[in-house]
Amino acid sequence: MNDKFLKPYDPKTTEDRIYALWEESGFFNPDKLPERNQKGEPFSIVLPPPNVTGVLHMGSALMLAIEDIMVRYARMKGKKTVWIPGTDHAAIATQAVVEKDIQKKEGKSRHDLGREELLKRIDVFAQQSRDTIVKQMRKMGCSIDWSREAFTLDEARNFAVRTAFKKMYDDGLIYRGNRVVNWDPKGQTTISDDEIEYETRKTKLYTFKYSKDIPISISTTRPETKLGDTAIAVHPDDARYAHYVGKEYDAVFAGEPIHLKVIADRSVEPEFGTGALGVTPAHSSIDWEMAQRHVLPLKQVINEYAKMTAGSDAIKGKKVAEAREAVVAWLKEQGLLEKEEDIEHNISIAQRTGGVIEPLPKLQWFVGVNTEFERDGKTTTLKTLMKEAVAGSSAIQVIPERFEKVYFHWIENLRDWCISRQIWYGHRVPVWYKGAELYCGMEAPKGEGWTQDEDTLDTWFSSGLWTFSTLGWPDEAEFKKNRAYHPTTILETGSDILFFWVARMILMSTYLLNEAPFKTVYLHGLVRDAQGRKISKSLGNNIDPLDMIAKYGADAVRMSLIVGVGPGNDSKVGEDKIKAYKLFANKVWNMTRFILTAVGEDVTYDPTFTAWSSADAVHIQRLNELLNEITKEMDEFKFYLVSEKLYAYAWHEVADVILEESKKILAEGSPEEIVSRKQFLLQCLIRMIAALHPFMPYVTEEIWADLPHSNKSDKSLLMVEKWPV
RNA sequence: GCGCGGUUAGCUCAGUUGGUAGAGCAUCCCCUUGACGUGGGGAGGGUCACAGGUUCGAAUCCUGUAUCGCGCACCA
Numbered sequence: 001m002n003d004k005f006l007k008p009y010d011p012k013t014t015e016d017r018i019y020a021l022w023e024e025s026g027f028f029n030p031d032k033l034p035e036r037n038q039k040g041e042p043f044s045i046v047l048p049p050p051n052v053t054g055v056l057h058m059g060s061a062l063m064l065a066i067e068d069i070m071v072r073y074a075r076m077k078g079k080k081t082v083w084i085p086g087t088d089h090a091a092i093a094t095q096a097v098v099e100k101d102i103q104k105k106e107g108k109s110r111h112d113l114g115r116e117e118l119l120k121r122i123d124v125f126a127q128q129s130r131d132t133i134v135k136q137m138r139k140m141g142c143s144i145d146w147s148r149e150a151f152t153l154d155e156a157r158n159f160a161v162r163t164a165f166k167k168m169y170d171d172g173l174i175y176r177g178n179r180v181v182n183w184d185p186k187g188q189t190t191i192s193d194d195e196i197e198y199e200t201r202k203t204k205l206y207t208f209k210y211s212k213d214i215p216i217s218i219s220t221t222r223p224e225t226k227l228g229d230t231a232i233a234v235h236p237d238d239a240r241y242a243h244y245v246g247k248e249y250d251a252v253f254a255g256e257p258i259h260l261k262v263i264a265d266r267s268v269e270p271e272f273g274t275g276a277l278g279v280t281p282a283h284s285s286i287d288w289e290m291a292q293r294h295v296l297p298l299k300q301v302i303n304e305y306a307k308m309t310a311g312s313d314a315i316k317g318k319k320v321a322e323a324r325e326a327v328v329a330w331l332k333e334q335g336l337l338e339k340e341e342d343i344e345h346n347i348s349i350a351q352r353t354g355g356v357i358e359p360l361p362k363l364q365w366f367v368g369v370n371t372e373f374e375r376d377g378k379t380t381t382l383k384t385l386m387k388e389a390v391a392g393s394s395a396i397q398v399i400p401e402r403f404e405k406v407y408f409h410w411i412e413n414l415r416d417w418c419i420s421r422q423i424w425y426g427h428r429v430p431v432w433y434k435g436a437e438l439y440c441g442m443e444a445p446k447g448e449g450w451t452q453d454e455d456t457l458d459t460w461f462s463s464g465l466w467t468f469s470t471l472g473w474p475d476e477a478e479f480k481k482n483r484a485y486h487p488t489t490i491l492e493t494g495s496d497i498l499f500f501w502v503a504r505m506i507l508m509s510t511y512l513l514n515e516a517p518f519k520t521v522y523l524h525g526l527v528r529d530a531q532g533r534k535i536s537k538s539l540g541n542n543i544d545p546l547d548m549i550a551k552y553g554a555d556a557v558r559m560s561l562i563v564g565v566g567p568g569n570d571s572k573v574g575e576d577k578i579k580a581y582k583l584f585a586n587k588v589w590n591m592t593r594f595i596l597t598a599v600g601e602d603v604t605y606d607p608t609f610t611a612w613s614s615a616d617a618v619h620i621q622r623l624n625e626l627l628n629e630i631t632k633e634m635d636e637f638k639f640y641l642v643s644e645k646l647y648a649y650a651w652h653e654v655a656d657v658i659l660e661e662s663k664k665i666l667a668e669g670s671p672e673e674i675v676s677r678k679q680f681l682l683q684c685l686i687r688m689i690a691a692l693h694p695f696m697p698y699v700t701e702e703i704w705a706d707l708p709h710s711n712k713s714d715k716s717l718l719m720v721e722k723w724p725v
Numbered sequence: 726g727c728g729c730g731g732u733u734a735g736c737u738c739a740g741u742u743g744g745u746a747g748a749g750c751a752u753c754c755c756c757u758u759g760a761c762g763u764g765g766g767g768a769g770g771g772u773c774a775c776a777g778g779u780u781c782g783a784a785u786c787c788u789g790u791a792u793c794g795c796g797c798a799c800c801a
Contacts, residue, residue, distance in 0.1 A: 219801055277801035346800050594760030
């Protein structure tokens with residue numbers, strides 16, 4: 001027996017060495033896998049590219065653990081397995097981080113630096129961040145094919161983005177339109193509907209008349225926007241106001257001349273407030289839609305800095321919050337204010353910057369999700385394609401299934417996707433202008449005087465292409481080589497990015513490739529702290545996976561994240577739990593020591609042994625049953641059950657019962673019983689270690705090196721051994 | 726408002742197709758220092774949120790209620 005077993009298992013001196021062995025073997029790369037896998041069916045998975053803004057947190061550790069389990073299991077099952085890594089440029093998030101840093105350290109804004117210099121700085125940051133993330137993923141033991149690493153903003157992915165954009169533009173699915181969009185005054189950019197978070201706050205609902213001459217009272221939480229009103233809307237069946245419909249009024253409201261037309265619209269709720277509302281087409285998307293229906297003029301009174309551009313001197317140039325007070329003061333002074341009530345109200349916040357969203361009319365690029373087009377001889381829309389990909393029998397399977405409902409619900413409410421951003425870091429919109437001319441193409445058009453659109457694309461536009469842009473698309477030769485890997489076998493990611501990413505991948509893939517991006521989606525939940533609180537900077541309750549790995553080993557961290565944590569469910573992790581699995585790794589280590597010692601060097605392992613004693617016949621049957629059971633559960637992605645069962649089997653059946661019983665048999669049993677027991681102990685250990693490998697790759701690989709197994713050779717690694725069914 | 730999920734031992738959670746309630750941690754007792762930077766054996770502790778229903782039988786299926794969390798919508 002190797003002397004290493006005389007000491008307790010030490011992940012620190014083991015893990016990096018083992019990882020190096022794996023990498024040297026080349027087995028992370030599907031093309032370098034053994035013969036058996038070359039002939040196996042393909043298994044492919046893309047890594048949800050971590051944002052280059054950050055470092056690894058427990059959530060990413062969970063993701064990596066689940067995915068590595070899937071990948072290692074597939075490899076052991078003999079599949080031609082590839083796991084493709086990469087990072088996400090995370091446009092707004094990254095630019096915001098770097099800008100903030102430069103502002104803090106140098107007191108300079110992005111405009112002081114200029115586009116080119118800022119991009120250079122971000123690239124440096126992104127590269128460093130990428131290196132950190134990659135290092136962390138190695139520490140976790142990820143068996144990922146580094147030779148295929150991609151970046152959502154590299155050359156190849158930019159080519160994919162331009163190709164996708166142009167095709168969608170040519171097909172009329174991407175259009176430029178002037179609409180009220182979500183403007184983030186803090187980030188100085190538009191954002192999509194999904195990048196908004198809502199916060200309930202107490203606010204005041206004011207009821208007032210625009211002037212003494214206008215008979216209808218309206219209610220609003222934002223009096224300052226009323227300077228931009230161009231209509232008063234009432235419900236068509238509301239008898240109180242029927243006789244006003246069609247009438248027009250002029251007034252000077254807080255120093256601003258306004259012209260209002262009374263319209264009837266079914267979207268007005270007669271029960272709310274006075275049953276009449278002021279229509280502000282420029283600063284509310286609902287009102288914008290109403291204005292479209294009634295052909296109302298649009299009047300912008302708030303600018304990109306959330307400051308007023310109209311009104312009296314007390315108002316013009318002021319921030320909206322101050323302007324609100326000024327308008328209310330004016331209303332009181334004029335005796336127009338009728339009521340002031342406290343209400344709870346949702347305000348829209350930009351997810352990345354925390355800025356309060358200001359709806360503004362802007363000329364932006366959109367993906368038309370309801371735009372009809374021809375596909376396979378039928379008229380369809382992107383929305384329909386997205387729906388069909390998950391409905392239907394041959395469709396994408398979502399685990400847990402309940403998220404399908406959430407997905408469909410989201411699609412029902414989906415509006416056109418605003419994809420242009422007024423930031424510099426990202427894929428530039430591949431459109432050029434010359435006067436009134438517009439050109440969309442892969443490269444700048446020939447001739448003088450063309451300038452490229454200043455905007456960049458939503459980061460999710462490029463991540464939407466991820467399953468196939470990482471496989472070479474749209475380069476035909478390159479993509480052909482990898483064609484067997486798409487649709488990818490499975491997508492594993494956090495349930496929180498179902499809409500952002502999963503849905504967008506389905507959109508892009510079904511549209512551009514006419515096939516689903518993956519066959520199965522496995523969603524994991526949020527990792528919380530030991531008390532069940534969300535991990536957040538302000539709480540300071542972040543547990544750094546790297547610290548935990550240093551202390552307890554990657555195997556322990558992986559197990560602690562996996563055991564008992566079903567798909568889609570939030571989980572709690574604390575140091576105690578991690579520690580418990582470090583003890584388990586050591587337990588397995590010691591069981592190995594005991595078995596190897598008890599069996600002795602002179603016994604040859606015989607995998608075909610069948611002359612079991614009556615006691616061992618029971619044990620071997622149980623082992624077979626267990627392995628069959630967990631294999632089925634592995635195929636059903638029930639890793640939380642398998643890990644728990646293996647833990648319980650190893651510790652409480654093998655160690656507590658079988659090993660204790662063996663002491664007596666080996667000392668006092670008949671020769672037949674002793675031979676049988678020794679063969680059983682070896683077989684049990686070998687198969688148990690193999691089954692544990694996807695979960696605890698390091699300790700099992702380290703033990704494997706000293707086990708008597710069938711194809712013993714220097715290159716024999718557990719990671720490519722057969723799954724022990 | 727609509728939808729989704731949770732509610733099981735002090736804590737964290739399992740409970741696969743309905744068949745006498747489980748694990749880990751914690752607590753208490755006993756044993757163990759020749760596999761185990763300890764380990765083993767045992768004990769206490771739950772009207773499975775509540776109320777109905779289906780069934781020979783319900784933690785499990787159905788209906789409703791409460792409560793917590795989340796998503797979406799509304800947000801004048």
